Amino acid sequence: MSECTHVRELPRPEPAPLTETCQDCLRAGSHPVQLRMCLVCGLVACCDSSPHQHATRHFKETGHAVMRSFEPGERWRWCYADVSVV
Numbered sequence: 001m002s003e004c005t006h007v008r009e010l011p012r013p014e015p016a017p018l019t020e021t022c023q024d025c026l027r028a029g030s031h032p033v034q035l036r037m038c039l040v041c042g043l044v045a046c047c048d049s050s051p052h053q054h055a056t057r058h059f060k061e062t063g064h065a066v067m068r069s070f071e072p073g074e075r076w077r078w079c080y081a082d083v084s085v086v
Contacts, residue, residue, distance in 0.1 A: 004079045004086040006065040015042035017070065022046040024054045035070035038062075039077065044070055056080065 022032035032046035045054035065081040
């Protein structure tokens with residue numbers, strides 16, 4: 001697998017989170033599992049372990065490929081386009 005090029009395209013510094021939780025889950029009356037934050041726009045969304053998979057939906061709708069964990073103490077990033085930890 002080749003190196004992820006999407007990280008180089010990210011804004012510096014990273015955007016501030018738009019919210020503290022997945023707003024789409026709140027609107028749907030669902031509980032988010034394992035939050036992620038988009039490193040392009042700051043959207044906070046739930047991961048694929050959540051019923052609605054809002055982080056993946058955000059990528060599919062916007063093309064914003066790189067998210068990072070928004071869980072306390074975690075700083076890893078995921079690239080949806082390259083399907084890998086970056």
